[in-house]
Amino acid sequence: MKNKNIKIIMAISILLLLLFTTANVAISYMKVKKTVEESIINQSLSIGESIARSIDMKTYKRFLRSPEKNSDYWEIRNYLSDAKEKTGVLYIYTFEVDNPNVARAMVVGQPGIEGQHDDFPIGEICLLPRKYVSEAYNNSTPFVTEIIEDSKYGTYVTVGVPIKDDVNETIGYLGIDLSTSSLDNIKKDIIENNILLFIFNGALIIITITSFFLIQRWYQKELAKEVVDTEDTYQTEIKALITSVSSLRHDFTNHIQVLHGFLQLGEVEQAMQYVEALSKEVQTLESIKLNIDHPGLAILLQTKKLAAQNNQIDMNFTVTQNSFEHIKTTDLIKILSNLIDNAIDATVALPEGQRKIVVDCTADLKKYIFQITNTGRALSLDAPFFEQGYSTKQEEKGKVHGQGLFIVKNIVEKYGGQISLYSKNELETVVYVEIPLKF
Numbered sequence: 001m002k003n004k005n006i007k008i009i010m011a012i013s014i015l016l017l018l019l020f021t022t023a024n025v026a027i028s029y030m031k032v033k034k035t036v037e038e039s040i041i042n043q044s045l046s047i048g049e050s051i052a053r054s055i056d057m058k059t060y061k062r063f064l065r066s067p068e069k070n071s072d073y074w075e076i077r078n079y080l081s082d083a084k085e086k087t088g089v090l091y092i093y094t095f096e097v098d099n100p101n102v103a104r105a106m107v108v109g110q111p112g113i114e115g116q117h118d119d120f121p122i123g124e125i126c127l128l129p130r131k132y133v134s135e136a137y138n139n140s141t142p143f144v145t146e147i148i149e150d151s152k153y154g155t156y157v158t159v160g161v162p163i164k165d166d167v168n169e170t171i172g173y174l175g176i177d178l179s180t181s182s183l184d185n186i187k188k189d190i191i192e193n194n195i196l197l198f199i200f201n202g203a204l205i206i207i208t209i210t211s212f213f214l215i216q217r218w219y220q221k222e223l224a225k226e227v228v229d230t231e232d233t234y235q236t237e238i239k240a241l242i243t244s245v246s247s248l249r250h251d252f253t254n255h256i257q258v259l260h261g262f263l264q265l266g267e268v269e270q271a272m273q274y275v276e277a278l279s280k281e282v283q284t285l286e287s288i289k290l291n292i293d294h295p296g297l298a299i300l301l302q303t304k305k306l307a308a309q310n311n312q313i314d315m316n317f318t319v320t321q322n323s324f325e326h327i328k329t330t331d332l333i334k335i336l337s338n339l340i341d342n343a344i345d346a347t348v349a350l351p352e353g354q355r356k357i358v359v360d361c362t363a364d365l366k367k368y369i370f371q372i373t374n375t376g377r378a379l380s381l382d383a384p385f386f387e388q389g390y391s392t393k394q395e396e397k398g399k400v401h402g403q404g405l406f407i408v409k410n411i412v413e414k415y416g417g418q419i420s421l422y423s424k425n426e427l428e429t430v431v432y433v434e435i436p437l438k439f
Contacts, residue, residue: 035260035263035264038264043266044178045144045161046266047087047176048142048159048161051083051174052163052164054079055163056076056079057165059076060163060172063107064096064106067106068122069122073122077107080093080109081109082109084110087176089176089178090156090179091109091153091176091177092109092174093106093107093109094106094163094173094174095160097136100130100137100138101130102126102130103126103133105122126175127150129148132158132160136162140162141162142159142160142162144157144158144159145159153177154179154180154181155179155181157178157180158175158176159175159178160173160174160176162174257295258302260299261296261303262303265303270303292319293322294322294323296329296333297333297361300336300337301359304336305317308344308357313344314357315356315357315358316356316359317358317360317361318361318362320363326438327435331411331415334407335433338404338405338408339370339408340359340372341404342372342405343372343429344357346376346429347375349377357373357374359372360372366436366437367434368433368435368437369432369433369434370432370433371430371433372431373428373430373431374429375429378426378429385405385421386406386409386419388403405419408433415435415438416435416438417434418433419434
């Protein structure tokens, strides 16, 4: 009877372990799929916002006042066509939302020749579902539709971002259609590159079940000799196995978190390299692992450390063991990402031996302090660094500068904090951010 009870307990334990481990593999698989989808959509939103900002507003406004296929129309269309070719999306187009029921396509980014007939008339009704049209009309905010099925254009998802003029008024929308087949192919590629992780978990199931059977047989043999010692040993082995499973699962979760971080940052190539490195049991980021409580902060600093290494910059961190829970993760990432990016841009202008950046993230019972120090030329104290549009960088066609410190200042002030920037000994630049803790 006792042996029968032991066998029942062992069988239940094996089934539970099998169930939990299989669920872990399934959840990880779904998480990878969801992460890929979110990363693609977020990247498309970012691309759409960049394209919308780069449209020549004067030209587009003139076209809207006289919506016909004139020189203004073809200038905008050629720009959108070039953007479509570079991004590889299904369609890029502008559309007008002048009522909450329907949207009308204005300029479709397709190759064409001025003066020749094409299939994209101005003012054609878009196939956007009414709820997204209403959302755009009432809120002027970005949106992502559900899957749209159409016999002419196929199955796709539409990403919409507002087109805003110099005074931040919405004058239209930019639409990007993403083919679901392209999304599925990307997800398939990413999942195939993660297959080793799933195989690893499958092997773990087999090893665990085999180990349980071996322990069971060993336990039965030893039961007749010394029940107490055997039971103690059995309990020890079970605890060791559970600890091993937990450790392996923890490592697996860490790998997924790193891949998730790379994909959200748009570093698809880095994610691919990381997976390839796992298959060879080579940890390419081993030298920059950081013991930080905050997962998002850890991923960000690891990514910036990698960027610094690629630019031959000596970057060091001092991070308090703190969860930084009194500031939203997205705000924390925006603050540090913008400040570190500015520091990298300033430092790469120096000879390699002089490129140094120090990032300090500290916390006490009253405040958070973030301080970025980088080597570089002295700054003018009278310069309006925190005004929108001000930048010390040279203007580049198609690129918008002067937003980083402006964004950081707004976030810091939202939390009742303060930010300052100054030169130290004319050899270093320091950005100091202090955010008080409010309970």
